[in-house]
Amino acid sequence: MKVCIDENLCQGHARCVFFAPDVFEIDDEGYANVREGMENVPADQQDNVRKAAANCPERTIIISE
Amino acid sequence: MTSAKEKDVKDVAANFDFHGEALDTIFDTYATLRSKCPVGRSEKYGGFWFITKSDDIFAAEQDPETWSVRPSMMFPPVTDAELPPIDSDQPEHTDYRRILLPLFTPKELKKLEEPIRETARAQAAEFLAKGSGADASYGYARPVPTIIFSNLAGYPEEDWPKFDQWVDDIIYERVERPEVMRAAEKAVYDYFDNLLDNWKDDPESSTLIDYLCRAKINDKPLTRDELLRYCYLLFLAGLDTTAWAIRAGIWHLAHNPEDQQKLRDDSSLIPMACEEFLRCLSPVQAMARTCLKDTVVRGQEIKAGDRVVLAFGSGNRDEEIFPNPDKVDILRQENRHLGFGGGIHRCLGSNLGRRELVVGIEEFLKVVPPFTPADPDQKWHGVGPLNIKF
Numbered sequence: 001m002k003v004c005i006d007e008n009l010c011q012g013h014a015r016c017v018f019f020a021p022d023v024f025e026i027d028d029e030g031y032a033n034v035r036e037g038m039e040n041v042p043a044d045q046q047d048n049v050r051k052a053a054a055n056c057p058e059r060t061i062i063i064s065e
Numbered sequence: 066m067t068s069a070k071e072k073d074v075k076d077v078a079a080n081f082d083f084h085g086e087a088l089d090t091i092f093d094t095y096a097t098l099r100s101k102c103p104v105g106r107s108e109k110y111g112g113f114w115f116i117t118k119s120d121d122i123f124a125a126e127q128d129p130e131t132w133s134v135r136p137s138m139m140f141p142p143v144t145d146a147e148l149p150p151i152d153s154d155q156p157e158h159t160d161y162r163r164i165l166l167p168l169f170t171p172k173e174l175k176k177l178e179e180p181i182r183e184t185a186r187a188q189a190a191e192f193l194a195k196g197s198g199a200d201a202s203y204g205y206a207r208p209v210p211t212i213i214f215s216n217l218a219g220y221p222e223e224d225w226p227k228f229d230q231w232v233d234d235i236i237y238e239r240v241e242r243p244e245v246m247r248a249a250e251k252a253v254y255d256y257f258d259n260l261l262d263n264w265k266d267d268p269e270s271s272t273l274i275d276y277l278c279r280a281k282i283n284d285k286p287l288t289r290d291e292l293l294r295y296c297y298l299l300f301l302a303g304l305d306t307t308a309w310a311i312r313a314g315i316w317h318l319a320h321n322p323e324d325q326q327k328l329r330d331d332s333s334l335i336p337m338a339c340e341e342f343l344r345c346l347s348p349v350q351a352m353a354r355t356c357l358k359d360t361v362v363r364g365q366e367i368k369a370g371d372r373v374v375l376a377f378g379s380g381n382r383d384e385e386i387f388p389n390p391d392k393v394d395i396l397r398q399e400n401r402h403l404g405f406g407g408g409i410h411r412c413l414g415s416n417l418g419r420r421e422l423v424v425g426i427e428e429f430l431k432v433v434p435p436f437t438p439a440d441p442d443q444k445w446h447g448v449g450p451l452n453i454k455f
Contacts (some may be wrong), residue, residue: 012416
């Protein structure tokens with residue numbers, strides 16, 4: 001599973017870091033990024049990433065499997 | 066021939082309102098409109114279009130070039146002036162919003178975690194001491210955000226007792242008694258004018274007011290008029306909405322003892338439960354836009370200049386997005402609600418509001434024993450009394 005964030009769409013709701021804090025982080029301006037090295041999502045984080053995507057109000061988390 | 070049912074739907078649409086008593090039955094109204102008239106026209110408040118489906122609301126939120134927030138996102142307006150940043154279009158919107166954005170990131174809010182918890186705990190203890198039957202709205206849901214937000218914003222403690230009445234008069238009286246709103250509006254502007262007159266740049270202090278006073282846009286500080294309008298917005302946004310959300314959470318738990326027990330048994334469920342309160346019982350049921358260019362939404366033509374209301378509260382119960390949408394399901398896993406809006410105007414304080422709600426419910430349940438409604442007729446909405454027995 002690969003994950004990325006469409007940075008133009010993120011508005012900083014920070015729901016992704018609630019569901020998958022090991023995969024996503026929020027920068028000093030309040031916008032989300034995928035943590036370095038987490039673009040290829042480890043097996044034990046995949047459920048969390050799916051939940052993050054399903055709860056992102058801006059639909060900005062893109063998952064490819 | 067028009068059937069009776071079609072006539073009913075026309076009546077429901079023409080009378081659609083999202084303030085006061087209309088909120089008593091608004092979830093039924095939303096369901097009727099979503100299925101029979103998803104985009105329609107109300108004759109209230111001088112006439113406005115409404116959009117009730119989640120996807121249509123989302124699309125409008127993502128398209129600020131068609132949907133302006135000027136002259137007022139709040140509808141009917143809470144003042145004649147445009148309030149930055151919620152009533153500002155780009156590029157001004159970005160400039161205004163950027164001033165406070167870094168203060169509301171999850172990282173910054175970590176610093177407030179303990180003060181929020183201590184405030185909630187102390188208020189819950191004070192509430193408990195009032196005894197069974199006490200009002201959890203004036204005794205808890207309202208003071209918690211007043212204390213937290215006032216400290217963050219830099220409103221002196223001796224002024225706090227005046228705030229509830231001003232909020233009530235501006236937010237809740239504006240429809241029925243506009244003259245009451247006007248008096249409170251003036252009092253709040255005068256209050257901030259005086260606060261700004263006496264503001265001194267203390268490098269040790271970093272309140273929201275400090276940030277606004279120090280801010281520069283294109284190398285120029287904000288004018289007194291801009292500062293006043295920004296302060297007015299923060300005052301309303303920081304106090305009323307969070308109080309409503311905490312009160313609505315307590316209301317639901319009072320009416321649903323099984324849910325209350327689940328959260329008492331496993332407090333890790335509280336953040337998800339709070340998302341469900343925000344989806345189903347949100348303090349912001351709708352916000353307005355102005356159409357900038359002729360457009361069509363779900364087959365309905367809307368003309369440039371028309372006022373349009375995005376009914377978030379309806380989108381949050383859209384059966385095409387949420388299974389069993391009218392059930393408050395505290396275990397709901399997928400909850401892409403629009404309680405804080407979306408797009409560039411997403412609530413600036415959403416991360417703070419969320420923490421206040423979650424910690425507010427956590428501490429209340431820790432301190433107050435199992436409770437039920439003392440007056441089952443008290444409604445889910447607003448910030449009025451909510452008496453509970455325990």
